[in-house]
Amino acid sequence: MKIILSKEIGFCFGVKKAVEIAQKVLVTDNQEVYMLGCLIHNPQVMEMFQKKGAKIAYNIQEIPENSTIITRAHGVSPSELQEAAKKRLKVINTICPYVKKVQEVAKYLATNNYFIVIFGDKKHPEIKAIMDTIYQNAEVIEQVNDLKEMKYHKKIGLISQTTKNINDYKKISFYLLEKTEELRIFNTICKATTKRQASALELSSQVDIMLVIGGKESANTSRLVEICRNQGVKTQHIERTEELDYQWFKPQYTVGITSGASTPDWVIEEVINKIREWYN
Amino acid sequence: MKIILSKEIGFCFGVKKAVEIAQKVLVTDNQEVYMLGCLIHNPQVMEMFQKKGAKIAYNIQEIPENSTIITRAHGVSPSELQEAAKKRLKVINTICPYVKKVQEVAKYLATNNYFIVIFGDKKHPEIKAIMDTIYQNAEVIEQVNDLKEMKYHKKIGLISQTTKNINDYKKISFYLLEKTEELRIFNTICKATTKRQASALELSSQVDIMLVIGGKESANTSRLVEICRNQGVKTQHIERTEELDYQWFKPQYTVGITSGASTPDWVIEEVINKIREWYN
Numbered sequence: 001m002k003i004i005l006s007k008e009i010g011f012c013f014g015v016k017k018a019v020e021i022a023q024k025v026l027v028t029d030n031q032e033v034y035m036l037g038c039l040i041h042n043p044q045v046m047e048m049f050q051k052k053g054a055k056i057a058y059n060i061q062e063i064p065e066n067s068t069i070i071t072r073a074h075g076v077s078p079s080e081l082q083e084a085a086k087k088r089l090k091v092i093n094t095i096c097p098y099v100k101k102v103q104e105v106a107k108y109l110a111t112n113n114y115f116i117v118i119f120g121d122k123k124h125p126e127i128k129a130i131m132d133t134i135y136q137n138a139e140v141i142e143q144v145n146d147l148k149e150m151k152y153h154k155k156i157g158l159i160s161q162t163t164k165n166i167n168d169y170k171k172i173s174f175y176l177l178e179k180t181e182e183l184r185i186f187n188t189i190c191k192a193t194t195k196r197q198a199s200a201l202e203l204s205s206q207v208d209i210m211l212v213i214g215g216k217e218s219a220n221t222s223r224l225v226e227i228c229r230n231q232g233v234k235t236q237h238i239e240r241t242e243e244l245d246y247q248w249f250k251p252q253y254t255v256g257i258t259s260g261a262s263t264p265d266w267v268i269e270e271v272i273n274k275i276r277e278w279y280n
Numbered sequence: 281m282k283i284i285l286s287k288e289i290g291f292c293f294g295v296k297k298a299v300e301i302a303q304k305v306l307v308t309d310n311q312e313v314y315m316l317g318c319l320i321h322n323p324q325v326m327e328m329f330q331k332k333g334a335k336i337a338y339n340i341q342e343i344p345e346n347s348t349i350i351t352r353a354h355g356v357s358p359s360e361l362q363e364a365a366k367k368r369l370k371v372i373n374t375i376c377p378y379v380k381k382v383q384e385v386a387k388y389l390a391t392n393n394y395f396i397v398i399f400g401d402k403k404h405p406e407i408k409a410i411m412d413t414i415y416q417n418a419e420v421i422e423q424v425n426d427l428k429e430m431k432y433h434k435k436i437g438l439i440s441q442t443t444k445n446i447n448d449y450k451k452i453s454f455y456l457l458e459k460t461e462e463l464r465i466f467n468t469i470c471k472a473t474t475k476r477q478a479s480a481l482e483l484s485s486q487v488d489i490m491l492v493i494g495g496k497e498s499a500n501t502s503r504l505v506e507i508c509r510n511q512g513v514k515t516q517h518i519e520r521t522e523e524l525d526y527q528w529f530k531p532q533y534t535v536g537i538t539s540g541a542s543t544p545d546w547v548i549e550e551v552i553n554k555i556r557e558w559y560n
Contacts (some may be wrong), residue, residue, distance in 0.1 A: 041549045043518070064315075111347055136346075166457070168458070170457050173454070173457060173463075174450050174453070177446070177449070177450050177465060177467060178446065181466065181469065182464070182465070182466050182467070183464045183467070184463075184464045184465075185457060185464070186461065186462050186463070187457060187458075187460065187461055187463070266531060
């Protein structure tokens with residue numbers, strides 16, 4: 001059996017940075033350390049943090065005063081920061097610089113009276129934090145169809161969740177042009193995401209099965225699965241080695257492997273070892 | 281034979297305004313009146329102006345000092361205006377307000393350091409005047425293919441000739457998004473143009489032959505011809521009644537008629553009368 005890894009695999013820059021910051025805090029901080037939701041959308045990494053003493057809280061109310069909190073790589077909202085300040089929490093903000101950029105652009109567009117269209121997943125923390133950053137008319141679009149009902153606006157600013165697909169984003173922009181006099185589009189999709197998606201797409205045309213390794217909650221991982229499936233190749237999304245099924249493979253198969261941006265190398269290695277164990 | 285006129289036909293707002301201004305000047309001005317190139321791209325109207333005493337000059341050098349000049353509805357360039365001032369010409373500027381808007385947007389984008397992409401015909405006076413308005417990096421794109429060689433720019437501003445097709449404009453914007461971090465698109469296509477094109481498209485699906493009446497130099501007329509032909513209907517572009525050919529028609533035909541934005545009603549009526557003469 002032949003296994004080919006995607007050229008773009010493992011932690012992205014933003015995740016790597018967030019994980020490093022969190023690990024340092026967990027080693028050096030003497031008091032209790034809380035994480036506000038998932039630092040990154042990978043269960044194994046979150047389990048590792050918990051083993052090292054981190055506690056997970058899903059809102060600020062749960063956290064005792066004066067504690068240390070580490071906030072998500074996907075960003076924290078201004079209202080959460082305000083609440084944290086009221087409770088005198090020591091905030092370690094691990095926001096990815098690319099996500100921060102989207103928040104800044106959103107703020108700029110709001111200040112300049114653009115109607116803001118955000119291409120993203122309504123329930124994703126990155127989008128929730130952006131919506132909380134701007135205090136004005138804005139709409140989150142999950143797919144082109146959501147645009148049908150949109151009214152005409154003199155000026156529209158368009159931004160995207162960092163992990164969206166560039167071609168889908170282009171389609172959104174295509175339909176928006178007739179709804180406005182000025183369409184100002186910021187390409188806020190992170191370049192590493194675009195590269196990772198392109199590599200997965202390229203690989204999926206050369207293999208018999210694609211394995212996408214990453215958290216079930218991870219937006220960028222789900223997008224990789226979607227891209228490979230759209231290419232027509234048999235694709236399995238697994239979070240853990242235990243989910244692997246012997247019957248997915250055949251000895252003569254070429255297996256392609258890619259991962260979400262928050263999947264650690266050790267999980268990828270474990271998956272490869274398991275397949276090798278079966279088929280070598 | 282059935283003849284159906286397009287819902288949008290005859291002079292557009294900008295042409296009507298320019299023709300009215302010119303007629304008034306020709307009646308009231310006592311000295312020689314020059315037109316700088318074609319006021320509008322319609323030969324019959326230009327012939328009418330010449331009969332009323334207007335002289336046509338193709339550059340400022342030809343015009344005697346202190347004369348009155350009427351400049352094009354498609355706009356006059358800043359360098360032409362400077363030359364005119366040197367010769368103490370009295371300038372009657374008939375620029376269409378929508379064309380003026382494109383010049384203003386181009387200037388704004390240039391001042392704000394955008395690389396400017398203009399979707400338009402390189403040799404059209406509207407585009408030449410815009411290119412002369414901005415003194416910086418800019419590129420005129422006539423079709424999507426022209427974008428292939430385009431380099432990456434941090435900020436791109438996109439504008440269009442007022443008479444371009446909105447769907448082609450969308451395609452241009454689609455390809456530009458990957459060439460930049462910020463794409464700022466102004467929908468400078470005049471709404472009357474978009475409506476006229478949509479009406480022609482609608483009509484062309486209901487008839488056996490489409491007649492598009494308008495100047496051979498008229499960009500918006502050429503676009504109408506293109507749109508009808510792309511729809512698969514037999515389409516004839518005529519400038520004058522004399523160009524009509526008896527053999528194009530059959531008694532059982534339904535004939536669709538549309539016109540460019542600079543075609544006067546009297547020319548359209550003449551064409552209809554000629555067909556009626558043959559086939560009634």
